[in-house]
Amino acid sequence: MNDRPKLSHASTDGFPMQGDRLTVGGIPLDRLAARVGQTPFYAYDRALLSQRVTELRTHLPPSISLHYAMKANPMPAVVDHMARIVDGIDVASGRELRVALDAGMDPDEISFAGPGKQAGELSQAIAAGVLINVESPTELATIARLAHESGRTARIAIRVNPDFELKSSGMRMGGGPKQFGIDAESLAELLPTIVHPLVFEGFHIFSGSQNLKAESIIDAQTKALDLAATLATHAPGPVRMLNIGGGFGIPYFPGEGRFDLAAVGAHLHALVERARTLLPEAELVVELGRYLVGEAGVYVSRVVDRKVSRGQVFLVTDGGLHHHLSASGNFGQVIRKNYPVAIGTRGEHGEREIASVVGPLCTPLDLLADRMELARADIGDLVVVFQSGAYGLTASPGHFLSHPPAVEVLV
């Protein structure tokens, strides 16, 4: 019998209870832990990854290309899986580029963004034939030189720092002075200088991340198309690709609603129509990281001590901020809030209590749950942090205090 956890959070829906065990991909958590061979670990559910892509495809116009921004979760098995179900992969380093190519992604469908790309990384990208999203005039000159020296052409898109901001975004990455992209107002001068061996393909306008407001995303997408249409008049060739960014958010905290995918999808149908007139040759790309993988993963650690300090219960686990910085509240959050957390080896009907879940690091920042209502847990129980499929292990200071690394599995 499956009884749903009543954790008042949609994130747990993909991980139903089986008796008093939470399941991942149908496998009870204690059995999965034994199969992994250690705690702590991250487990990602491939069915949930596929389900999310299917959901996106039902709402987005068929002509929109869906790209995976793999920095959200670069585990090679995850990237392999995603490579088969999305239209392209966005990489942010030479090493990510190798993983995307290993996954079998067609180089035509790989793009490479990020400030400070090194000459070695740019040479890799040119040799692989992937699209380089150019972040500065200096980078543009370096790409031209490297392409010339190697006797190859280089596919480029200009990453534009737009003259608008993405409203109510968790992390703003465009508008105002930014280290990302080239200021829109300087492009009239720069665009005509793009000549062979550079091959101009289009624009990349990414303005922010973790946005739960559909209206803000719709607004940013509309402005991105208008800006691209204006810039196109200065471009050295037709715009064949317009990456309008992503930024779709997922709910982490109590009170946060779901992103209104249907509203954004409906707007994109209209946008695609407008783009047909404004930029008739352009492929429209949406690039998503967190929204594709964030809800498909859990982080699992084991209770190694249970102590009470002045009336407050502390569950000390073998995992913590060194594996999962964002759940500890230290990855860009202004006010610390609890991620959804549950005891994965206790049913919903037993005793409950208010407890804090902490890690083994000698810092009060190492906190996975601050005075949360949880099933009463003991040494040996498994603690689950939901919404952990994006910006988890590789976004954490794994070497801090020299504890062993976490393992990752794709179930």
Ligand SMILES: *Cc1c(COP(=O)(O)O)cnc(C)c1O
């Ligand atoms: C990080 C990043 C993304 C992914 O952002 P999410 O919030 O994870 O969807 C997309 N595009 C670019 C250029 C990025 O740097």
